[in-house]
Amino acid sequence: MCVISNLVLRQLCAGFYSTSTAVSLSLSLSLAGGSMASLFFLFLLLLPFAILLLVLAAIVRPRPVRIPLKGRHVLVTGGSSGIGLALALRAAAEGARVTILARDPSRLQDARDAILLATGVDVTILAADVRDPEAVCRALEAADPVDVLVCNHGVFLPQELERQSLEEVRFMVEVNLMGTFHLIKASLPTMKQRAKESGLPASIAIVSSQAGQVGIYGYTAYSASKFGLRGLAEALQHEVIADNIHITLVFPPDTDTPGLAEEHKRRPEITKVIAGSQGGMKADDVAKKALNGIKSGQFVVACNFEGYLLHVATVGLSPQRSYFMAFVEILGVGFMRFVALCYQWSWFTSIEKWHAKMKSS
Numbered sequence: 001m002c003v004i005s006n007l008v009l010r011q012l013c014a015g016f017y018s019t020s021t022a023v024s025l026s027l028s029l030s031l032a033g034g035s036m037a038s039l040f041f042l043f044l045l046l047l048p049f050a051i052l053l054l055v056l057a058a059i060v061r062p063r064p065v066r067i068p069l070k071g072r073h074v075l076v077t078g079g080s081s082g083i084g085l086a087l088a089l090r091a092a093a094e095g096a097r098v099t100i101l102a103r104d105p106s107r108l109q110d111a112r113d114a115i116l117l118a119t120g121v122d123v124t125i126l127a128a129d130v131r132d133p134e135a136v137c138r139a140l141e142a143a144d145p146v147d148v149l150v151c152n153h154g155v156f157l158p159q160e161l162e163r164q165s166l167e168e169v170r171f172m173v174e175v176n177l178m179g180t181f182h183l184i185k186a187s188l189p190t191m192k193q194r195a196k197e198s199g200l201p202a203s204i205a206i207v208s209s210q211a212g213q214v215g216i217y218g219y220t221a222y223s224a225s226k227f228g229l230r231g232l233a234e235a236l237q238h239e240v241i242a243d244n245i246h247i248t249l250v251f252p253p254d255t256d257t258p259g260l261a262e263e264h265k266r267r268p269e270i271t272k273v274i275a276g277s278q279g280g281m282k283a284d285d286v287a288k289k290a291l292n293g294i295k296s297g298q299f300v301v302a303c304n305f306e307g308y309l310l311h312v313a314t315v316g317l318s319p320q321r322s323y324f325m326a327f328v329e330i331l332g333v334g335f336m337r338f339v340a341l342c343y344q345w346s347w348f349t350s351i352e353k354w355h356a357k358m359k360s361s
């Protein structure tokens with residue numbers, strides 16, 4: 001699906017260029033009638049795009065980077081289940097030394113056994129609750145210095161704010177947002193030192209959600225906790241770039257995991273309609289996207305076709321290392337605003353219809 005969406009986007013771009021080329025050709029042929037003249041018109045038409053690409057190649061920051069995984073220490077939080085487990089497994093298969101962190105020791109042990117069976121790699125397990133800063137510090141002190149920190153832990157309890165208890169709101173904000181602060185604060189000093197000593201780039205990856213790019217019915221608290229991660233990531237990238245640390249933000253759609261199975265038991269009807277409209281991704285496909293994004297230092301990792309649309313629609317002032325992606329963003333932003341308004345139209349229509357149905361029954 002991700003490959004297809006990638007292809008579709010490329011096709012769209014290619015289509016755009018071939019159409020503009022064809023238009024320019026026919027125009028110039030009919031106007032000038034000569035091949036030299038038509039070539040000249042074609043040149044004039046493409047010149048602004050070429051200049052834009054050149055300017056972007058000169059100005060995009062941070063500069064492109066490759067982050068090696070082989071032999072390096074990757075710590076994955078929430079590594080005992082779902083996306084985190086798939087990430088840990090892939091990192092181990094790629095030759096990284098892997099540590100997984102979560103609360104429940106028996107689930108951690110099961111994950112360790114599963115990774116050993118699948119890859120022959122024995123991962124280290126750390127039991128800690130990310131809500132507790134001291135416990136996080138203790139756990140990290142017991143582990144080797146980290147080269148790649150993947151903050152993937154997360155909890156999601158969808159419900160309308162009016163019906164949701166403040167305890168649940170606080171729970172999501174404390175695990176998803178504060179937990180990430182605790183982990184980054186605890187690992188930064190040694191990460192910095194290690195990146196300096198080894199001369200190799202380090203990475204902090206944060207798993208947000210598409211609900212961290214757009215607010216959706218039933219996700220007031222969850223979306224708030226995930227939107228917060230974006231501000232954290234953007235500002236932190238400024239602060240740690242000089243230490244050769246690179247931030248990656250992953251925005252998965254619904255993904256088949258034990259967590260999602262639990263969520264389905266309590267998802268409001270409208271949340272199902274909106275969030276479930278794309279169909280779920282496999283945890284391993286999300287992990288693959290995320291790991292590729294980490295290795296190439298991508299600031300934002302979109303996981304499926306809708307993810308790419310969402311990325312362009314919500315790109316804002318995010319850093320971008322690829323001048324080609326920056327080019328696509330510039331050409332796409334206006335049109336994606338229109339697509340976004342179409343989505344909002346359809347979502348508000350569903351909500352309206354649902355209210356009407358509730359009233360009449």
Ligand SMILES: NC(=O)C1=CN([C@@H]2O[C@H](COP(=O)(O)OP(=O)(O)OC[C@H]3O[C@@H](n4cnc5c(N)ncnc54)[C@H](OP(=O)(O)O)[C@@H]3O)[C@@H](O)[C@H]2O)C=CC1
Pocket residue numbers: 077078079080081082083084101102103104105107128129130131152153154155156175179207208209210251252253254255256257258259260
């Ligand atoms: N699945 C989906 O549809 C989507 C998920 N995401 C995000 O991806 C991430 C992973 O989700 P998914 O794989 O589905 O989740 P799962 O519920 O399957 O796994 C969550 C993991 O996080 C750990 N965890 C939860 N709370 C804490 C805590 N307080 N301290 C330490 N570890 C904790 C869990 O272990 P334990 O309970 O033992 O602590 C478990 O290992 C989350 O951040 C989620 O928000 C984003 C978009 C979609």
Ligand SMILES: CCCCCCCCCCCCCCCC(=O)[C@@H](N)CO
Pocket residue numbers: 156157158209210211214216222252253254255260263274275276306307309310313336337339340343
């Ligand atoms: C401009 C174009 C817009 C394009 C498409 C938009 C589609 C948005 C759907 C958002 C779905 C959010 C799923 C969150 C899943 C999640 O995080 C959990 N399963 C955990 O709760």
